[in-house]
Amino acid sequence: MxxxxxxxxxxxxxxxxxxxxxxxxxxxxxxxxxxxxxxxxxxxxxxxxxxxxxxxxxxxxxxxxxxxxxxxxxxxxxxxxxxxxxxxxxxxxxxxxxxxxxxxxxxxxxxxxxxxxxxxxxxxxxxxxxxxxxxxxxxxxxxxxxxxxxxxxxxxxxxxxxxxxxxxxxxxxxxxxxxxxxxxxxxxxxxxxxxxxxxxxxxxxxxxxxxxxxxxxxxxxxxxxxVDVDHFSSDIDRRAARTALGLPQDRPMLFCVRRLVSRMGIEDLIDAMFIVRQKVPDVLLTIAGKGPLMAALQARIDYRGLSQHVRLAGFVADEALPLWYRSADVSVVPTTALEGFGLTTIESLASGTPVIVTPVGGLPEAVAPLSAELVLESGGFQALGAGLAGALLGKRVLPSEAECRAYARSNFxxxxxxxxxxxxxxxxxxx
Missing domain, CATH: 3.40.50.2000 (Glycogen Phosphorylase B;)
Incomplete structure (x- = not known):
């Protein structure tokens, strides 16, 4: 270097x-x-x-x-x-x-x-x-x-x-x-x-x-x-967002929006959900996006027995993204390579939802100044599983909705x- x-x-x-x-x-x-x-x-x-x-x-x-x-x-x-x-x-x-x-x-x-x-x-x-x-x-x-x-x-x-x-x-x-x-x-x-x-x-x-x-x-x-922070900022609360999207109110929810290609780490995220489910039995992860891995990822979900815990939502229009971010307790960016910044991290924060990221490329630079707890200690499905479970169970102290929004607005x-x-x-x- x-x-x-x-x-x-x-x-x-x-x-x-x-x-x-x-x-x-x-x-x-x-x-x-x-x-x-x-x-x-x-x-x-x-x-x-x-x-x-x-x-x-x-x-x-x-x-x-x-x-x-x-x-x-x-x-x-x-x-x-x-x-x-x-x-x-x-x-x-x-x-x-x-x-x-x-x-x-x-x-x-x-x-x-x-x-x-x-x-x-x-x-x-x-x-x-x-x-x-x-x-x-x-x-x-x-x-x-x-x-x-x-x-x-x-x-x-x-x-x-x-x-x-x-x-x-x-x-x-x-x-x-x-x-x-x-x-x-x-x-x-x-x-x-x-x-x-x-x-x-x-x-x-x-x-x-x-x-x-x-x-x-x-x-x-x-x-x-x-990002256009105003586009992702909304007065709607999590319950109302879930109602609008037809999502359950009584389940801890994770959200990820990525192109469905290998370097985005979606395979690791699906495997991590096997771990998360053991600690948070009613967890639900929604993955938004399209790409060549769609069929393979669905097969992976089925093979792992996670069809009740992981859903592929396909393409989500830009206008609907704020609702999806707002509906989640935590969003996640599981990238494994070539991530220079990750705009989805700031989109999530602008929506008031904390985001957990892998320590890859520029992802830590985007979120660590807000809270080091947003950055996983390492990559791979085991670290993802432990980190996401910890976030949902309150073992990782995540920034509040107001802190997320303020950080996104003042910096990005x-x-x-x-x-x-x-x-x-x-x-x-x-x-």
Missing amino acids: NTAIKSMTTRASTTTSTTDRALRPTGVNKPLNQASGNTASAASSPTPKPRTIDSLQIGMNWFDERPGGLDRMVASLIESLPAQGVTVRGLVAGSENVRTSTHGVVTPFAAPDAPLAKRVIGLRRAAVELRNARMPDVVAAHFALYAAPVLGKFSRVPKVIHFHGPWGDESAHGARGQANVMVRRAVERHVYQRGKLHIVLSQAFGDVLHKQYGVKPRTIRIVPGC DLPVIAAQTAAVYREAIDS
């Missing part, structure tokens, strides 16, 4: 005040080899309104059409950056409805499932049209595949690369061939080396960006993920993260 990055991690882990950690996410808007200062004094003194800058956001898909963590982040930034003095235009794969619904702010260049050649041609054409209409002050690239063909068309414009995760490594956990994985990694390296500054979601992903892609730590800034709400992102964009322009 790079010495500068390691020392930063050490400072974060040895901070003595939980309150300070909650108010000051370590390293936000700082190079990885610098410690962040106390932001309280800066916030108390008036500062001049920053000048307006123009950004071009190169995303992947449009969230309303193909929901995903990266897509949610891009849509959130497009919505919230203008209030920080950053005008936005977006480029994504999507239907013409995207242009209409965003009043022309976001340009769809091709359908997401169109042949790659058609997508690239459409992407280049759209990028040139946007450039000719108005040259941006900064280009923000969120997805390497779509950034690679067009960054050269903005040769004199500073680029900020948002690193949402190792695209090649994520495909390696699926059914992709090794040649495909190598091509993806090459595309990533090409794009990442062209960034003037790089935004990562966590210290963990900063380490990945440096070690695997050779990006210099001095160019890396940590800006955590964001849209205006908070948009301001930090805008500061990085201005730094890239000015440096």
